Amino acid sequence: MIDYSSPAVRLRQRWRQVRDRLATLLISACGIGVIVAVLAIGVFLVVAAWPLFSSPRVASEPATPGVEVAYPLEAPLPAGLEAWRRDQHLDALPYALSHAQPQALGGRLWLAEGHRLTILALDGEAPRRLARLPVVEPERRITALAALAGGRSLVVADDAGGLRRWTVEAAPPWLRLATEYRDRGPVIQALWTLPESRLFLARDAAGLSLFESLAGQRWRGEAPGGEALGFDAEGGLLWRDAGVVQRLAIDAPHAEISWRTLWLPQPYEGHAAPQQRWQSAGEGSLDEPKYGLAPLAWGTLKAAAYALLLAVPLALGAAFFSACYLPRRLRERIKPTLELMEALPGVVIGFVAGLVLAPFVERHLAGGLALIVLLPLVMLLAGGLWTRLPAAWRRCLPLGWAGLWLMPWLALWIALALWASPWLEAALFDGDLRGWLEASLGLGYDQRNALIVGLAMGFAVIPSIFALAEDALSGVPASLGEGAQALGATRWQTLWKVLLPAAGPGVFSAVMIGAGRAVGETMIVLMATGNTALMSVSPLEGMRSFAANLAIELPEAVPGGTHYRVLLFSALLLFLFTFAVNTLAELVRRRLKRRYRQLGAGR
């Protein structure tokens, strides 16, 4: 008999309770910690991408004594030119000067005269007039003119308050209207471009505005009184007001990013029409960085769509077959095999797709395309032949095992099609299918195209769709299927009329999960495409996906810079998209599970 009130036992009990409480505490702390850490990914991405969308900060502060103007507001004309301008009585007119990109454009001087711009080439001894072009309506007058960094954009302000950006070309038509920031408003008296950036300040009677060449007005505030001196070395604007020098600190590190510049076609320099483009600047910061996310989003979805185009029919077909026809023993072997397929690393699939499959498909394009039509026909042919076989043969090749013994049959036909490919191409397309596609359908052919990605990534997502769809189908309470079959339905009818309606949401969620995986797959897209940021539907052209783009560009991006943050923002999009897709799929699956439980309980 144990004495439960003895001090030793009581101590022991107390100790056990303390331990229990400690353990609970530890588990809770660790558990919550882990879950928070895992969920922190989303938070981190939001925090890192947030500054992109914060508005610029412009603040006036007393200047440090002795600070000097590093960049004057107006580039002074070379001495000879100044004299020339005075001779021509043009000294009161606004002008802009470009020595940038001399090999392409030559130095240029743009002079505003009334509503027109005179373009002068500075390559000879005396300035040579190239053209005189109207840039504002005839009744208006140009009030201010500035060339943006890089020398390929001119900003023109007029006396009705209009403000427009023109891009500069090396040959006629010389100028092309890119952006109309506004048509009317307060009249701008002066335009100052910020050194080494694509920002400029516009000063009117009412105040000061900060513009970005693509994104438009980013800030507006009161102009300090007095006289502007120029920019200091850090890009702050120095003012003198009543003898005191003030500094206007302009902090707009990501001014070029707005929802519009990320997602809509933009009038980039050197291109005739607004374009959707992703071309990060690379070397040299004066180049206009082109952060159009639309081509990347398009590429991501296109790759996923082509992958699903292959994977959904194959995976669902396999799942249907496995759920309805496969004998149990075989199913227990085949399911793990396809699960092994899921574990194949993307880098291996991508390598095979990029370096082996892509050239192979190109050489056997005709045969490959023929296979798309041929394979279903051959499967049906096998069925047709099978029904005509003598019963003894049929017993050797039961339908339940067709998934296996069809393999050599299909392999035979695939080999046949590939072998006949050159012959097919010669007979039908004059021996040059690629040329034929280009000539008659206008389809360009990239060797590393959506077809290849579809094949490779489709291969990679088949197992996940298969496994989930199969689970959903075989999870349907057996009573339902058995009932249908007892009433005389064939197995296919049972599947179509009973199992699928019951398991439909589960099958749908399987496809969603597959889509999520296809959207995020990195290495396959990276290695099997040319990473061209195109927006085309053609299966024979390439694409660039968010994930591949991250792998390519993140190592080169300077932490904290615009490029880095835009990339992190794209990672956030990827995160949100896959998270949403998966959540939807998960919710559907949960509801289905409950339904099965009810159905099963009703037995």
Next chain:
Amino acid sequence: MRRLRLPGRAGLPRGEGPWPWLAAGSLALSLLMLAALLLLLAGRGLGHFWPAPVELVTLDDGRQLAGQPVREERRQTLQGSPLRERLYRTGNRDLDGEAWRWVEVTSIARRERPDDWAVIERQRWGELIVRPLALEEAGRRLAEAPLWAAFAARLERVLSLRAERDALRREVIAPLARRLAAGHDDAEARARLTEAQARVGELQAAMTRDALVVESAAGERLTVPLESMLAAWRPNAMSPPEKLAAWGANLWHFLSEGPRAANTAGGVWPAIFGTVLMVLLMSALVTPFGVLAAVYLHEVAPQGRLTGWVRIAVRNLAGVPSIVYGVFGLGVFVYGIGGRLDDWLFADSLPSPTFGTGGLLWASLTLALLTLPVVIVATEEGLARIPAQQREAALALGATRAEMLRRVILPMALPAMLTGVILAIARAAGEVAPLMLVGVAKLAPQVPVDGDFPYLHLERKFMHLGYHVFDVGFHSGDVEAALPLVYATALLLVGVILVLNLTAILLRHHLRARHAALRSR
């Protein structure tokens, strides 16, 4: 009324229509694709180690070349005429300027496989494919016969000298040098270092004694010092068992050696080691935390709506693209925590980074985060399968919750946890995209474990099989030479992952059987 068809007597379904055949076909096609991929990897990867025959090819115009046929290609030229070409690995890059030749098959007049042609692997300039003529010792022509046997014996001597030299360098000189460089100056170590280096010098001198005079297919003669050779064989004179032995030896070299010649030759040992070590570290991190989180979610947390949402969120994180985890790892671990750590702890070695750059620790942490959802989900599933009676019985007998968890629940959930961990390992071993951001290196021949304190170097970069596939396939100077290695590496990676997955599947099978037994009781 629709007419119903009855199933046939022999259990053969009748009247199923065409659809089942399409379904069966898609299953067959999926399996076929899997088989084709595995066969391709196995064939190309393993075939690379087989000693290929050397062909002496005489062209129409009388020119000769010797090489190992690699593959053939048929295609249409841009002018529209058909063409059939064969690629020969001709070696001798220092003589001809290139190590490969495309030969139009129709221009070949004669092909022979003479026995006396040899393939010699060198430390630099790749392979030589030549006919040995004579041996020289210290510049003096030797008249030993048979030539090949004498050469093989002398090459064996050079190889053993080199092995001794490399061992000295690796095991004696390197640790001493590192210790002295780190500032532990003592006379004894210095003396030992001097001694070892003198011995290395002797070995080096002994290795340069012999040379082989050879002739190329173009008729050029040259004298090749044996010191520059790594291996030599005469594939045409080898019998099948000899070839098999050579195949095994090549395979072993591939598995046990480090890469050479800018990753286009040699083996993948550091990559194997790096992959395994990273995965081990990752599992050491992910197992306790994953299990604790799962226990919290399933056993401790109040089972309300919030927990439900958290559970869904955690489950969904398994579907978030791995590259996003890589971005997180780069931004938070490398730039954030790593940079901070360097400022605090390793300020004296700045600007050389210690933890502020990608490395083993950050890679393992990132992958641990990536695989946490897998472990949590698997463990929770295991916990959910344990009948509530087990818990109730334990509590009824007076156990506290901690005791119940430790003595009853966790042991029962062990197989589920193991499954989760193994699935996590399989996923982590194949992930490359996040590693590209947080610490994998193109070349880091010294593995991150060595005899220097603290023995395990978490800050070092490491090589990884998956990244090696990407890197060698896309970045190496000589693509043709690198491709077979890529196949072999890919095969190895797939093999490792398949084994891990199979283990997980078997475990799960075992687990399900056990629970089925529990339920039926």
Next chain:
Amino acid sequence: MLLAWLVAAPLQASSPIAGPLHSIGSETLASLMLRWGETLEARHPGVRLQLQASGSSTAPPALVAGTSRLGPMSRPMSESERAAFIAAHGYPPLAVPVAMDALAFFVHRDNPVEALSLAQLDAIFSDTRRCGGAAPLERWDELRPTLSGGISRYGRNSASGSHGVVRRLALCGGDFRLDVGELMGSAAVVAAVANDPRGIGYAGLGYLTPGVRALGLVGDDGGAVRPTAEAALAGDYPLSRPLYLYLNLAPGEPWPPLERAFVELVLSAEGQAIVEELGFVALPPGRLTEIRRRLGLEPGH
């Protein structure tokens, strides 16, 4: 006995050379760095080279952030990159030219086109055509009537120096067409062209394989210059570029022994022999002596 002497060389150093050597940067230089690293390790067994190579533009951020001390680059640093470095460390990075590379345009070995002008390349690769390409070139038959088929274009990712050099010199700073493939490595470009009879792509001359042919460049005078070592050294080939090794070394700071050993190896005859072996263009001995003197490494060994 040169080799014996080389092995004995470290004996003269006051303290043995050992430790990790991080390098992040150019992919073009990766194979060179690998081989130099291998050689250095053979010479000084305690050295550990750790190499990451995904493009020249990865070098400056790594040097600025201090994630590496060696930054191989296949182009000179741009002004803004230099400015960022100076802002972070207070002194400019040290640039060491280590080899020359001729950037070549490759076509498939079947392709009979021998040479193209820069304007034609601009018309093939650019859609802003700032270098004077009049109309875009879309098909090979626009260049040679006997050929057929559209042009497939292959290039490098924007982080690479090759991308930057082609953009600056052949495109006059204009934009690449969007359908120029961005592949992750020079070898991948060459492999893609070797597998695509209609392909054209650019990479360092060192990546030449028998599957492709390097195009000559037609100059203003109509004569074609082939990308060869001589033409690159003489400056006749317009797309030749020096390859650099950037170092984070404060002025006046003594050379750290590891970095010093590495740079000495690179600038030695043996290091330059590796350059040649890998298909790049070695620097002439006179130039090497001059560089060594400028760096404060004794001329000669």
